[in-house]
Amino acid sequence: WEHYLSCDGTPDPTVPQEINTFMSLWCENQDEDIQLVMEKEEVVLNLIEKLEFLLLEADEITEKQRDQYQEFILQLQDLLHQKYNEATQNLLKVASMYEDSETGNMHTVIKDKNITFCIWVNLKKKARFKNHVFQKAGHGFDLPKSLALSSVAVRLLHTRYDHVSPLWNAASLKENSNNTGDIKETEEETEKNSDILDVPAQGIWLFFTCSTTKVLRLRILCEEPGGREEAPKVVDLQQLVPMGGVYHIDALQLPPQAQDVGDWSMVELLDVGLEVYPYSPGEAEDSTQAEVEITLSLPDNVIYFQVPMVARWDAAGQQWRTDGISNITYKAEEKSITFRMGAFYTVALLQDAHLNLPYQAWELHPTGVDEGLFTITAVFATIQIQIK
Structure with missing residues (x-):
């Protein structure tokens, strides 16, 4: 009823047809710029907030509705990031029209209360312009020489909301569900085997335990020194929490630029979407020098009581990890943090949830x-x- 009285043209989150229509119509419009996406972002964030509030009313919704609301939240979050990618692609196509008179490159900062969008386009490909500071945002970077000589764009998209960490929660719930199923299946098999052998189930468990122990001991004895890989440094979000939003740091392929031919402006259109620039520091002779240095200005509305932990998002594992980040320098008075990355990552600054x-x-x-x-x-x- 409150939504009906508001009459603001936004879809009702409880009506699937309206949400689907809203997303379908927005998907079809691929010519939006960053400013238009920012305006629509406010609507999307409000819809997500309403859906999350509905999920809190567990006693008033069915299991089917709960799954549906969760799916809508993920779809809206994914669509919002997709629209920022499309708007970035549209901006890169005309980057040469906004080149800086001093450096010959293009750079800009666009921000509102929800995001800060920073982009730098390497049009001239000169090694002496391998670093840049976005003055309006306080963020900056220092690129390896190989990237400074390449047709590459660097985008730093800081979202003050976190649409990444919930993916870890979803993956954890799924894993726990699978583990529970495996345990039940193992217990059923054990009981079945104990009935066949006419011995107590506890004896079967003891047999399996002993056998497993022998195999593990044999495996450890046979391993060569230094042959075991170090366990990945995975962040436990029940102990640490991201503070201040998420920083999406990307190296992007520069699309063909517009060429002026007489009174016409011509540009080659490639139907490939926004392309990530393939960069791996392992290809360089000195991997240390090939790392990317990033400086982030910390948000004013966040207080860090300890040195923040810098973590990168592992999309394949659906988790935050701390490996791949090095040389962290935290300046509390200047409210900035500098670190090096082995590649371009989505990063967040974490604090102990119980400090x-x-x-x-x-x-x-x-x-x-x-x-x-x-x-x-x-x-x-x-x-x-x-x-x-």
């Missing part, structure tokens, strides 16, 4: 008629909540 626990004390005292001040003293901070 302010346990709470040291709390106090509630009146400040007037029907008013009070609730004070919580934590490890690093004191929080005051005014109650009216």
Whole structure:
């Protein structure tokens, strides 16, 4: 009823037909620029927020509705990122029209309350212009020489929301569900075997345990020194949480630029979409020098009580990892952090979710008629909540 009274033209998140129509119509429009995507982004984020609120009402929705709402959230998040990619591609096609008079390259910053969009296009391909600082955003980078001589664009898209970490939650739930199924299947097989052999199930488990132990010991003894790979440094999001949003850092292929022919402007159109620039520092002679250096300006609305942990998103494993990030320098007073990456990644800054626990004390005292001040003293901070 509230949605009906608002009459703002946005789809009703509880009506699948309206959500599907909204996404289909937006998919068909592929000529939008960054500003138009930003305007539509506000609608998408509101829809996602409403769907997440509906998921909290577990007692009032069916299991089918819950699965449907979760699927809509993922589709809207994916579509939003896709539209930013399309808008980036449209901007890159005309990058030469906005080249900087001093460097001959193109760079710009577009931002609002939800995102900061930074892009640098290497039009002149000169080694002395291998680093750049986006003055309006405070972010910057330093490229290896091989990239400075290539037709490449660097995009830094900072979203103050996090549409990446929920993918880890979905993957974890799926894995736990599969593990539960495997355990039940193993228990059923064990009970079946114990019935056939006419011995207690506990004896079968002991047999399997002993056999597995022997195999593991044999495997360890046969391994050569140094042959075991180091376990990947996977982030546990129950212990650490991303703070300040997500930074999508990409190296992109530069599409053919427009050429002026008389009174006409001609450009070759390639139906390939936004292409990632293939870059691997392992191909360079000195992998250390081939790393990309990134400097991020930290958001003003986030307080880091400790040095943030820099993690990169592993799309294949659906998880945050800390390997591939090195030489981290945190400047608290300047509110910036600098690090090196072996490739271009989506990164986030993480903090311990429990660093302010346990709470040291709390106090509630009146400040007037029907008013009070609730004070919580934590490890690093004191929080005051005014109650009216």
